[in-house]
Amino acid sequence: MERFRTPWPHAPTHQLSQSGTYFVTAGTYQKVHHFRRPERLSVLQRGLLKVTQDFGWHLEAWAVFSNHYHFVGHSPAGVAGASSLSQMLGVLHVKTAGWVNRLDRAPGRQVWHNFWETRLTYQKSYLARLNYVHQNPVKHGLVPVANQYPWCSAAWFERTASPAMVKSIYRFQVDRLGVLDEFDPVVESGEANPKRQSTGALHDATARFWSATRTTTRTKRRLFTRP
Numbered sequence: 001m002e003r004f005r006t007p008w009p010h011a012p013t014h015q016l017s018q019s020g021t022y023f024v025t026a027g028t029y030q031k032v033h034h035f036r037r038p039e040r041l042s043v044l045q046r047g048l049l050k051v052t053q054d055f056g057w058h059l060e061a062w063a064v065f066s067n068h069y070h071f072v073g074h075s076p077a078g079v080a081g082a083s084s085l086s087q088m089l090g091v092l093h094v095k096t097a098g099w100v101n102r103l104d105r106a107p108g109r110q111v112w113h114n115f116w117e118t119r120l121t122y123q124k125s126y127l128a129r130l131n132y133v134h135q136n137p138v139k140h141g142l143v144p145v146a147n148q149y150p151w152c153s154a155a156w157f158e159r160t161a162s163p164a165m166v167k168s169i170y171r172f173q174v175d176r177l178g179v180l181d182e183f184d185p186v187v188e189s190g191e192a193n194p195k196r197q198s199t200g201a202l203h204d205a206t207a208r209f210w211s212a213t214r215t216t217t218r219t220k221r222r223l224f225t226r227p
Contacts, residue, residue, distance in 0.1 A: 020075040021060075022082055023129045026068060026089060026115035027183060033066035034100045034111055036188045041151045043099065044069070047092050055088040061133035063152035065140065065185035070133045072126070082117055089115055124172070132174040139174075140185050 028034055035044050045064040048071065052059050056076030063070050075082050097111035120126040132139075134157055137149035146154035158166050 019077050019079060020081050021072070021120045021126055022075065022085070023070070023072050023118045023120055023133075024085070024089075024115060025070050025117075026093070027113050028067040029110045029113040031067045031183055032111075033186055034104075035064070035096075036066040036186050038150075038187065040100065040103075041066070041187070044096055045151045047096055051088055051092045055084050057084075057088065059153070061130045061153045061157065063133050063136040063149075065136075065142075065151070065183065066187065067185055068183045070136060072120070072129055072133055082119070085115075085117060127169055128172040128174055128177060131169050131172040132177055134169070135174065140183075142185065142187060 035041050041064055045062075048062060048064060048069060049059070052071070052073060056079070058074040059071055060074070061070075061072045076084065093112040097109075100111060101107055101109050120129060134152065134154040135146050137143050137152050137154075138146050143149045146152060147158055157169075161169075
């Protein structure tokens with residue numbers, strides 16, 4: 001079961017990258033809540049962390065929801081800007097779309113719609129967006145404290161960063177950031193606590209989902225599926 005553990009990133013650097021640091025948002029087609037259940041959120045989060053790791057992106061913050069996700073990440077060293085971003089997210093979107101469509105018995109359904117990226121070039125803007133992503137579950141009213149939401153980076157950040165750094169990042173104001181974030185995500189209850197699925201159904205679902213995935217540059221994949 002070791003190979004199915006969540007591939008957590010290395011400790012955050014909290015410095016802009018010379019190759020490029022980006023704030024990325026992706027949403028589902030018509031904002032449908034395809035990932036509304038805990039198991040689906042867990043698979044989507046693991047998928048995001050795995051595909052960014054495989055493509056050489058270093059994530060500093062992320063938040064995964066029923067109909068969208070955000071992340072702040074550094075593009076790979078030696079790669080021009082975000083040139084690998086479209087292919088990387090194409091792999092994630094093709095695999096997750098196929099997976100949820102099999103679960104819902106809806107072959108060929110369009111799941112993902114688009115993504116938006118912003119290159120961050122000012123340190124304060126970068127740090128404010130880190131806090132925005134960490135705190136996003138609170139903004140959407142899903143939890144009272146960000147580290148209680150299992151599908152975002154807040155708990156990981158508080159474990160890996162120094163207390164002084166955590167306090168410094170959490171001070172940044174985010175209410176005036178112009179972020180496209182009108183998604184109103186939900187989490188359906190009635191399933192087992194995802195923290196208790198680490199050796200059971202969640203591992204099995206993750207194994208089935210990623211068993212055929214090889215996130216290399218051998219094959220160009222389309223980012224958008226046809227409606």
